[in-house]
Amino acid sequence: xxxxxxxxxxxxxxxxxxxxxxxxxxxxxxxxxxxxxxxxxxxxxxxxxxxxxxxxxxxxxxxxxxxxxxxxxxxxxxxxxxxxxxxxxxxxxxxxxxxxxxxxxxxxxxxxxxxxxxxxxxxxxxxxxxxxxxxxxxxxxxxxxxxxxxxxxxxxxxxxxxxxxxxxxxxxxxxxxxxxxxxxxxxxxxxxxxxxxxxxxxxxxxxxxxxxxxxxxxxxxxxxxxxxxxxxxxxxxxxxxxxxxxxxxxxxxxxxxxxxxxxxxxxxxx
Numbered sequence: 085x086x087x088x089x090x091x092x093x094x095x096x097x098x099x100x101x102x103x104x105x106x107x108x109x110x111x112x113x114x115x116x117x118x119x120x121x122x123x124x125x126x127x128x129x130x131x132x133x134x135x136x137x138x139x140x141x142x143x144x145x146x147x148x149x150x151x152x153x154x155x156x157x158x159x160x161x162x163x164x165x166x167x168x169x170x171x172x173x174x175x176x177x178x179x180x181x182x183x184x185x186x187x188x189x190x191x192x193x194x195x196x197x198x199x200x201x202x203x204x205x206x207x208x209x210x211x212x213x214x215x216x217x218x219x220x221x222x223x224x225x226x227x228x229x230x231x232x233x234x235x236x237x238x239x240x241x242x243x244x245x246x247x248x249x250x251x252x253x254x255x256x257x258x259x260x261x262x263x264x265x266x267x268x269x270x271x272x273x274x275x276x277x278x279x280x281x282x283x284x285x286x287x288x289x290x291x292x293x294x295x296x297x298x299x300x301x302x303x304x305x306x307x308x309x310x311x312x313x314x315x316x317x318x319x320x321x322x323x324x325x326x327x328x329x330x331x332x333x334x335x336x337x338x339x340x341x342x343x344x345x346x347x348x349x350x351x352x353x354x
Contacts, residue, residue, distance in 0.1 A: 088306040089156055090116045091183075092299065093148065093174055094163030094191070095124040095136075095200065101338030102194075102292035103163055110299035110341040114321070116306050119155060121147035123174075124166045124200075130291060130333030133198035138166045141173035148177040159185035159306035161299050164200045168208040175212040185305035188217040188253070189298035190226045206230070215252030219311050221298045222248065223259045238268060238279075245272035255311045257301075261293065267323075271315055278312065280319045289329035289337030296341045297322040 090111050097103035104120050111118030123144050127135040151157065160183050165171050178186060190209055192201040201209070210230060214220055224235045227244040230251075235244050241258040248256045249272055257280075260268040267285075271278040300321040304314035321341070328343025340346070 087115070087117045088158045088303075088308075089119060090159045090161065090299070090302050090306045091119045091121065091148070091151055091157045092161050092163065092302075093121040093123060093144070093165070094161070094189075094295070095126055095166065096122050097292070098125075098127055099129040099291075099333070099338070101130065101332075102295045106292040106295040106338070106341060107161060107163065107299040110296050110321075111303050113341050113345055114300060114303040114307075116159075116303040117155075119151045119157070121151065121174075123170050124164055126164075126200075128194065128198075129335070130337055131335035133194050133200075136166070136200075138170070141169040144170050145173040145177050148174070148181070152177075152181045152183070157181075157183050159187065159302040161187045161189065161302035162213065163189050163295055163298065164191040165205070165209070165213075166200065167202045168205040171205055171208040171213055175208075175216060178216050184218075185302065186217050186219075187298050187302040187305065188213055188220045189294055190214075190220065190222050190230065191294065192226050192229055210251055214248070217253035218305065219255045219257060219301055219315065220248060220253040221257045221259060221294065221301065223261060223294060227258045238270065241268075241270040242272070242277055245270055245277070249274050255315070257315055259294070259297070261290075269315075269319060271312065273312070280316060282319065282323045285323070285326045287326060287329050289331055289339065290326060291336040291338045293322055293326060293339045296325050296339055300341075
């Protein structure tokens with residue numbers, strides 16, 4: 085049996101709802117073999133982040149090298165990269181190995197508000213990593229930080245997408261989940277805008293949604309989808325994961341990438 089392979093380069097979430105843990109669940113749910121290069125360890129749950137331990141850039145690079153040398157990689161997803169040294173090391177390894185289908189989720193802040201990217205690392209993210217990306221998936225806060233804009237409307241999302249595309253990624257998805265209106269994401273290929281619309285699902289339990297969306301996009305690219313198709317399928321996947329979110333913990337419970345595989349009331353898979 086041939087199985088496609090996706091590598092997540094991201095932080096660990098001890099609560100299991102985001103980061104490496106969410107990525108591996110997403111890869112498995114979509115029939116892709118998941119591998120990891122862990123950048124940081126977080127002590128967190130649904131209410132917040134108590135502590136972060138950043139791994140050395142050299143050790144992050146070594147994890148990537150070992151995976152590539154033996155197993156191989158069909159797509160890569162980056163999440164929490166923490167600091168400029170790690171971003172530099174990751175970008176170097178991506179270029180060295182010529183790894184395909186890079187999805188960059190520019191993680192900057194946790195759902196609870198805890199910072200996950202050092203402020204001085206922004207230039208490294210913009211100038212070292214984004215030019216390598218096949219798809220970059222910022223939410224409104226992240227797109228605003230990258231562009232220096234305040235983003236509230238769809239037209240401002242379009243302008244942010246143009247500015248981010250000018251940094252080098254092939255496709256930009258500015259996610260609109262933090263807007264109060266319907267959940268509209270703007271996909272830009274450097275020429276044309278595509279609008280991905282879903283009705284908003286009223287729930288507090290959205291922890292890990294950005295990770296799941298980016299991981300699903302990477303999984304679909306690994307399986308051979310072109311980027312627009314991969315993004316559309318990832319949008320449908322994250323919508324189902326939010327609909328099936330788990331009311332765990334006392335804060336923002338996790339979206340559920342395994343929702344489609346979990347049994348319904350009859351005991352059968354959904």
